[in-house]
Amino acid sequence: MPVRRPLGSTRSYDPLSQLVFSRSLGEYVWDDQGHKYLDLICGYSACNLGHAHPRITAAISQQISDLTWAHSGESLERQKLEETLGGLWDQQLDSNFNIKSTSKVWLTVSGARAIEIAWKLTHAKSPGAVIRFDLAYHGRSLASAHLSDTQRSAAIDPFGAHQEVRIIPFPQHHRGSCSPLLDDGSSKCESELCHECQRCLEQAARVFDQGPLKASTLFLEPAIGARGYYFAPAGFFRKLVSIAKERQLAVVCDEIQMGLRRTGPMFLSVAQGWKPDLLVIGKSLGGGIAPIAAVVGDPLWIDAIGPGIESETFAGYPLACRIANETLGILHEPNLESEIERKGEFFRNLLRRGLPGNSRVDGIGLANCISLENFTNAGSAAASRIVERLADEGVLVHLTGPNRNRIALIPSLLIPETSLVFAAEKITDAFKASGD
Numbered sequence: 001m002p003v004r005r006p007l008g009s010t011r012s013y014d015p016l017s018q019l020v021f022s023r024s025l026g027e028y029v030w031d032d033q034g035h036k037y038l039d040l041i042c043g044y045s046a047c048n049l050g051h052a053h054p055r056i057t058a059a060i061s062q063q064i065s066d067l068t069w070a071h072s073g074e075s076l077e078r079q080k081l082e083e084t085l086g087g088l089w090d091q092q093l094d095s096n097f098n099i100k101s102t103s104k105v106w107l108t109v110s111g112a113r114a115i116e117i118a119w120k121l122t123h124a125k126s127p128g129a130v131i132r133f134d135l136a137y138h139g140r141s142l143a144s145a146h147l148s149d150t151q152r153s154a155a156i157d158p159f160g161a162h163q164e165v166r167i168i169p170f171p172q173h174h175r176g177s178c179s180p181l182l183d184d185g186s187s188k189c190e191s192e193l194c195h196e197c198q199r200c201l202e203q204a205a206r207v208f209d210q211g212p213l214k215a216s217t218l219f220l221e222p223a224i225g226a227r228g229y230y231f232a233p234a235g236f237f238r239k240l241v242s243i244a245k246e247r248q249l250a251v252v253c254d255e256i257q258m259g260l261r262r263t264g265p266m267f268l269s270v271a272q273g274w275k276p277d278l279l280v281i282g283k284s285l286g287g288g289i290a291p292i293a294a295v296v297g298d299p300l301w302i303d304a305i306g307p308g309i310e311s312e313t314f315a316g317y318p319l320a321c322r323i324a325n326e327t328l329g330i331l332h333e334p335n336l337e338s339e340i341e342r343k344g345e346f347f348r349n350l351l352r353r354g355l356p357g358n359s360r361v362d363g364i365g366l367a368n369c370i371s372l373e374n375f376t377n378a379g380s381a382a383a384s385r386i387v388e389r390l391a392d393e394g395v396l397v398h399l400t401g402p403n404r405n406r407i408a409l410i411p412s413l414l415i416p417e418t419s420l421v422f423a424a425e426k427i428t429d430a431f432k433a434s435g436d
């Protein structure tokens with residue numbers, strides 16, 4: 001580890017933390033020794049379009065000679081991004097729920113900051129207790145760490161308990177009575193919710209009603225990203241949101257990792273059939289290159305705080321906005337959504353055919369996970385061994401989950417099928433070699 005690297009910023013628990021990277025292109029990265037890897041981590045979905053997409057690199061060159069900085073953040077690129085993102089969200093609300101709106105777009109520099117802004121907005125309009133999933137991850141800034149699984153976020157609150165944060169369970173089907181995703185990709189829970197989903201909904205209602213402080217905001221991810229790639233059926237989310245709405249809670253949907261086509265649709269919440277009050281996106285909005293995130297929603301929420309209360313030096317600066325505009329353009333290419341869904345199914349089927357029966361492959365679109373929870377000693381040692389072996393074989397996969405016994409597979413959305421076949425073969429071989 002470099003001598004000047006602070007201990008708290010290291011990832012020594014990550015079996016890939018020894019790798020030092022020097023180059024990247026498309027779905028590949030190279031380390032400083034010249035080894036080439038197929039990247040199935042993609043910056044935890046920050047590099048949804050792979051690395052150095054030619055349209056994005058061309059746009060950057062152009063923008064650098066046009067304009068990189070704008071006084072008070074005002075630029076044509078920023079206006080275009082606000083118009084595109086807000087318009088896109090409005091169009092989704094109109095076509096899916098017949099809701100007419102003129103959404104506003106709050107630009108910021110990171111997912112954690114976007115979550116904080118959403119929190120400030122709902123707090124300004126409706127103060128009270130905030131609710132999150134037990135498996136939540138919404139960032140590691142001082143405030144957003146309170147909304148994340150604190151075991152690892154190590155939240156430090158210098159102000160004392162400035163706001164009450166309550167926790168509700170996310171369904172854990174591997175231990176429960178029903179499978180969220182059957183082998184054909186369908187879900188038993190779509191027609192009728194299983195016991196585990198019901199248990200979580202009942203517990204959520206109890207937590208919402210807990211006193212004395214009134215519950216004000218529900219923060220949720222439509223699939224768990226950073227804490228382990230856990231999926232639950234759309235019906236679970238629709239019911240959870242309707243229980244929250246009956247109690248007038250504001251609903252903030254964090255699609256920082258799962259939005260912008262990671263699972264196929266542009267926005268997973270809408271695809272699941274429910275509408276958040278505030279949508280938060282980030283990561284791949286910046287094409288894997290620029291740190292940019294956004295909160296999108298009705299002026300009713302977005303205008304809850306007045307001028308000058310929230311600002312950042314680099315929020316919505318022209319270069320990042322240009323990259324985001326180009327990224328959204330690529331994400332709109334025809335057939336991309338169906339291609340992502342088709343490739344995801346194809347990949348999971350290859351894996352299901354090759355992997356041992358005690359492993360479990362889940363996923364939506366190109367957000368995929370193999371769980372080893374049913375392996376000897378809950379699979380943590382085997383998962384770590386498999387991740388290391390795959391790196392030796394030229395494939396990078398992400399060790400995740402509260403017990404680090406899940407392997408997330410997060411390829412570029414533009415990955416060719418041949419690379420998925422290569423990855424599935426390597427993963428199957430690594431499971432065989434692990435001997436569990």
Ligand SMILES: Cc1ncc(COP(=O)(O)O)c(C=O)c1O
Pocket residue numbers: 044110111112113115137138139140221225226254255256257258282283
């Ligand atoms: C779902 C989710 N929310 C929030 C964040 C925080 O984003 P950032 O690291 O840009 O602050 C992340 C990052 O992994 C995330 O996955």
